[in-house]
Amino acid sequence: MKLPEPLVEGHLIRRYKRFLADVRLRDGTEVTAHCPNTGSMLGCQPENARVWLSRSDNPKRKLPYTWELVETEPGMLACINTARPNAQARAAIEHGTVPELSGYRVCRSEVKYGEEKSRIDLLLSGHPGQPDAWVEVKNVTLADNGQGFFPDAVTTRGQKHLRELMAQVAKGDRGVLFFVVNHTGIETVRPADHIDSKYGRLLREACDAGVEVVAYRATLAGENGSPSGAITLVESVPVILEV
Missing domain, CATH: 3.40.1350.60 (Trna Endonuclease; Chain: A, domain 1)
Structure with a gap:
């Protein structure tokens, strides 16, 4: 199965209140993304980690971005979206x-x-x-x-x-x-x-x-x-x- 395309790359600033993550995109823009993971995400939220977001064009969504992937260490990826x-x-x-x-x-x-x-x-x-x-x-x-x-x-x-x-x-x-x-x-x-x-x-x-x-x-x-x-x-x- 495929993830929504294209994925948007950025760097994690912080995850907070379980469902929210602040991300700095490659162009320097800072966005708040939905974090679809209620768990501890132990090992999956390193400081300044590379992350990839999907974006929805649904005008009813408060947060258009959803956090999908994270680079836990160089060259290693994890999918943190527990809806998948x-x-x-x-x-x-x-x-x-x-x-x-x-x-x-x-x-x-x-x-x-x-x-x-x-x-x-x-x-x-x-x-x-x-x-x-x-x-x-x-x-x-x-x-x-x-x-x-x-x-x-x-x-x-x-x-x-x-x-x-x-x-x-x-x-x-x-x-x-x-x-x-x-x-x-x-x-x-x-x-x-x-x-x-x-x-x-x-x-x-x-x-x-x-x-x-x-x-x-x-x-x-x-x-x-x-x-x-x-x-x-x-x-x-x-x-x-x-x-």
């Missing part, structure tokens, strides 16, 4: 990039389910040889020496999703945790026990209970480390659960 991963995962599944989830005829989004009143990101059905698959999608952008970590902050919501997936498996369906790796420097994915040890324990418990975990990395960078404009998931990344 669900669409990335769905496109990869429908195009046959994810063999673990191939063969399903129907894909629905945001279906209500579970005793804790959740909404599943993707519900796959219509496979003649498989039960329905309940797929929870998570964006991975926290990187350290080639390792990707999730979550980047304590997540009670993420813990709830693991419990819901385990409940679906207990009913005879498939529960799948899908890590969308939106960082070009990540080679493996691990639970971030140093940030949310409860999530790490619960993830391992979920896997023991039959919840499946997959991770796929996106293409973000083109020549010279600049954005390619494509954020398509292209390859599997190992998930390591050992402590």
Whole structure:
């Protein structure tokens, strides 16, 4: 899938109030962009980092710019827009990039389910040889020496999703945790026990209970480390659960 074009390059001045980011564009103009990421964005907001924004011509929007990408360190890009991963995962599944989830005829989004009143990101059905698959999608952008970590902050919501997936498996369906790796420097994915040890324990418990975990990395960078404009998931990344 493609990002809106053209992307506008600038340098990050600051991110604040979670949803706002001040950016200095290449011509020196300073703009305030919408930051579509409610998380901590640990490692994804270095001082004066190169960033790329999309621009909307919708006159009803208060902020025309949306923060999409950041250069976390020279030559390494991350997609911080958490509105993108669900669409990335769905496109990869429908195009046959994810063999673990191939063969399903129907894909629905945001279906209500579970005793804790959740909404599943993707519900796959219509496979003649498989039960329905309940797929929870998570964006991975926290990187350290080639390792990707999730979550980047304590997540009670993420813990709830693991419990819901385990409940679906207990009913005879498939529960799948899908890590969308939106960082070009990540080679493996691990639970971030140093940030949310409860999530790490619960993830391992979920896997023991039959919840499946997959991770796929996106293409973000083109020549010279600049954005390619494509954020398509292209390859599997190992998930390591050992402590």
